[in-house]
Amino acid sequence: AQKVTQAQTEISVVEKEDVTLDCVYETRDTTYYLFWYKQPPSGELVFLIRRNSFDEQNEISGRYSWNFQKSTSSFNFTITASQVVDSAVYFCALSISGGYNKLIFGAGTRLAVHP
Amino acid sequence: DAGVIQSPRHEVTEMGQEVTLRCKPISGHNSLFWYRQTMMRGLELLIYFNNNVPIDDSGMPEDRFSAKMPNASFSTLKIQPSEPRDSAVYFCASSSRLTNTDTQYFGPGTRLTVL
Numbered sequence: 001a002q003k004v005t006q007a008q009t010e011i012s013v014v015e016k017e018d019v020t021l022d023c024v025y026e027t028r029d030t031t032y033y034l035f036w037y038k039q040p041p042s043g044e045l046v047f048l049i050r051r052n053s054f055d056e057q058n059e060i061s062g063r064y065s066w067n068f069q070k071s072t073s074s075f076n077f078t079i080t081a082s083q084v085v086d087s088a089v090y091f092c093a094l095s096i097s098g099g100y101n102k103l104i105f106g107a108g109t110r111l112a113v114h115p
Numbered sequence: 116d117a118g119v120i121q122s123p124r125h126e127v128t129e130m131g132q133e134v135t136l137r138c139k140p141i142s143g144h145n146s147l148f149w150y151r152q153t154m155m156r157g158l159e160l161l162i163y164f165n166n167n168v169p170i171d172d173s174g175m176p177e178d179r180f181s182a183k184m185p186n187a188s189f190s191t192l193k194i195q196p197s198e199p200r201d202s203a204v205y206f207c208a209s210s211s212r213l214t215n216t217d218t219q220y221f222g223p224g225t226r227l228t229v230l
Contacts, residue, residue: 033217045206045221091158100146100170101210101217105158 002027004094006106013082014114021077021109023092029053034068034075035093035103045091051075082113117141119222121207127228133195136225139188140209148219149182149192150206158206164190165212197229 003026013019025034036048049059051068059066063080079086089108095101120139128134140147149161162172167184175182179198184190194201204226208219 035218037221043204043226044223045208047218047220050218095217100163100165101212101219102160102163102171103148103158103219107157 002029002032002094002096002104004092004104004106006090006092006109008109009107010110010112012112012114015083016081017113018078018080019082019111019113021079021090021092021111023075023077023106025073025075025092025094027094027096029096031096033095033101035095036066036075036077037091037093038088039091039108040088048077079111082111084113084115087111087113119207119209119220121205121222121225123225124223125226125228127230128197129230130198131196132229133193134197134201134227134229136192136205136207136227138190138192138207138222140190140207141211141220142188144209144211144220145187146210146212146219147184147190148208148210149190150208150221152204152206152224153202161192161205194227197227199229202227202229 005024032053034051038046056068065078067076089110091108092106093103095103122137145166147164150158152158161174162182163170164184182192204224206221206224208221210219
């Protein structure tokens with residue numbers, strides 16, 4: 001069975017702090033995809049990143065960076081120098097290749113960035 | 116390019132009434148998904164269409180829920196009769212398998228309140 005665990009329910013930081021959101025996944029498949037989505041207070045779900053299981057390179061996009069480690073089944077997301085606009089719920093998700101890319105979502109981590 | 120379009124954005128109805136939610140996927144995408152988001156259950160997949168054909172409806176809660184996709188650019192999710200426990204945010208998402216791009220892009224959601 002596939003499962004995504006986001007153990008941090010809520011995180012509160014002060015602007016300019018760095019923050020890491022944890023994501024641990026479970027799957028027996030060797031080919032899979034991992035995703036992060038952002039849900040700001042306005043409610044929409046915004047795609048942030050997609051990573052396949054054969055690509056363990058870390059990725060950096062501006063203040064965002066992702067650390068994928070197959071050895072620990074983790075796909076963590078770090079925001080550097082957080083800003084108030086980063087306040088949102090962040091979801092990690094898993095899909096299995098060969099199926100129809102059904103997304104299995106974690107419960108989400110609510111990030112509050114205070115000025 | 117236009118993203119996934121959903122209507123209405125908000126719907127308030129009374130128990131027992133029929134509710135129809137609408138979705139227009141991104142042009143060229145051939146996979147369409149309906150999700151429901153609640154505080155208790157998080158994000159859960161209701162139904163998946165590929166090339167307008169329902170492939171997996173195992174997430175549809177009960178017979179009161181039905182979904183159709185009459186063509187590649189339109190889908191509906193209907194609840195009849197509606198109940199207060201159906202109150203949730205309903206998301207539509209689309210993706211393209213033709214280009215092996217399995218990323219799902221979400222619409223803004225429809226917030227349904229059943230009184």
